[in-house]
Amino acid sequence: MILQNDLLLRTARGELTERVPVWMMRQAGRVLAQYRAVRERAGSFITLAKTPELAAEVTIQPVDAFEVDAAIIFSDILVVPEAMGLPYEMIEARGPVFPQTVRSSADLSRLHVADAETDLGYVLDAIRLTKRELNGRVPLIGFAGAPFTIFCYMTEGKGSKTFSVAKKLLYTDPHFAHTLLRQITDSTIAYLKAQIRAGADLIQLFDSWAGILSPEQYRTFSLPYIKQICDAITEVPVTVFAKGAFFARHEIGQLDCQVVGLDWNMDPAESRTLVPNKVLQGNLDPCVLYADFAQIRTEVKQMLDAFGHQHYIANLGHGIYPDTDPDKARCFVDAVKELSAQR
Numbered sequence: 001m002i003l004q005n006d007l008l009l010r011t012a013r014g015e016l017t018e019r020v021p022v023w024m025m026r027q028a029g030r031v032l033a034q035y036r037a038v039r040e041r042a043g044s045f046i047t048l049a050k051t052p053e054l055a056a057e058v059t060i061q062p063v064d065a066f067e068v069d070a071a072i073i074f075s076d077i078l079v080v081p082e083a084m085g086l087p088y089e090m091i092e093a094r095g096p097v098f099p100q101t102v103r104s105s106a107d108l109s110r111l112h113v114a115d116a117e118t119d120l121g122y123v124l125d126a127i128r129l130t131k132r133e134l135n136g137r138v139p140l141i142g143f144a145g146a147p148f149t150i151f152c153y154m155t156e157g158k159g160s161k162t163f164s165v166a167k168k169l170l171y172t173d174p175h176f177a178h179t180l181l182r183q184i185t186d187s188t189i190a191y192l193k194a195q196i197r198a199g200a201d202l203i204q205l206f207d208s209w210a211g212i213l214s215p216e217q218y219r220t221f222s223l224p225y226i227k228q229i230c231d232a233i234t235e236v237p238v239t240v241f242a243k244g245a246f247f248a249r250h251e252i253g254q255l256d257c258q259v260v261g262l263d264w265n266m267d268p269a270e271s272r273t274l275v276p277n278k279v280l281q282g283n284l285d286p287c288v289l290y291a292d293f294a295q296i297r298t299e300v301k302q303m304l305d306a307f308g309h310q311h312y313i314a315n316l317g318h319g320i321y322p323d324t325d326p327d328k329a330r331c332f333v334d335a336v337k338e339l340s341a342q343r
């Protein structure tokens with residue numbers, strides 16, 4: 001299948017392009033009324049994610065509504081722990097919860113390395129169906145959580161500001177931590193390779209909780225596992241987004257990935273110096289989308305001026321917030337396209 005719009009892929013591969021590609025983290029779901037209607041029909045997030053026809057439908061909604069340069073498959077990073085034997089529940093207005101957790105080597109006997117085709121076949125079906133329905137309009141991004149972020153949820157059992165249960169284990173039982181991280185890494189590599197076989201054109205790793213670690217802990221408990229994944233995925237470009245890990249930008253830049261994602265705490269010029277040979281992605285504060293249309297355009301212009309118009313993918317610095325006005329999201333996308341087009 002030939003892509004009609006392969007701007008994101010050309011940019012990710014390091015080519016010079018006619019304008020800056022743009023998409024938004026968490027663009028599927030959340031802000032669109034069309035999404036909420038499908039979500040209602042499904043009854044629950046998990047049913048929606050496990051019904052390929054519905055997952056494909058909501059994956060494509062932001063491509064229609066915002067005309068972004070990529071779709072990202074509708075799923076969640078927590079499907080990997082479930083596939084390893086640790087199911088999650090999605091509690092309304094609270095988020096994900098794991099009724100059981102793993103906190104010691106003895107608990108590991110409940111887990112297995114996920115088999116992507118059998119344990120995550122519904123995501124692969126959703127990818128195949130989405131690719132068919134997209135019919136080459138834009139590339140499809142596959143994704144997974146980085147092993148440390150998945151470790152956080154599997155040990156803590158729910159979201160947390162500090163993830164102190166998860167972090168405590170790094171100090172009290174590093175052997176257990178590394179064993180679990182290895183199992184997550186093996187599961188994730190198999191899962192991402194299956195996503196690519198099913199049709200994913202680019203892969204993004206979300207290390208959403210990178211910022212809670214010290215630089216040394218990050219080097220010990222997160223980076224080596226991300227490196228294993230980057231080394232294993234050779235088929236398509238890989239983006240590493242480590243939220244809050246400003247201190248690790250140089251080391252992330254040394255990985256065999258093509259794109260480095262940045263949050264809004266990370267200065268564009270400083271990031272270019274620290275990560276000289278990669279494509280950068282980011283990093284508008286999602287709260288900018290609460291400003292008026294004129295101010296959004298001004299902020300986008302500043303961001304484009306700071307990153308430059310090449311080797312750059314415009315995005316938010318983290319997921320779009322659920323109460324964002326879709327017209328403001330559209331304004332962000334339009335502003336990137338207009339202001340970055342070569343004259």
Ligand code: 1CP
Pocket residue numbers: 025026027028029030039044045072073074075076077078090092094095096143158159160206208319
């Ligand atoms: O664009 C998209 O929205 C595509 C699908 C997508 C993605 C890429 C979802 C659907 N989740 C994710 C990634 C994800 N999930 C991350 C990494 C990105 C990030 O940092 O935001 C993380 C940390 C999660 C875990 C998760 N799932 C949370 C956060 C919990 C916490 O620690 O506070 C929550 C609230 C969810 C639920 C969820 N995932 C996705 C949706 C649409 C929802 C809402 C559930 C619902 O509709 O009931």
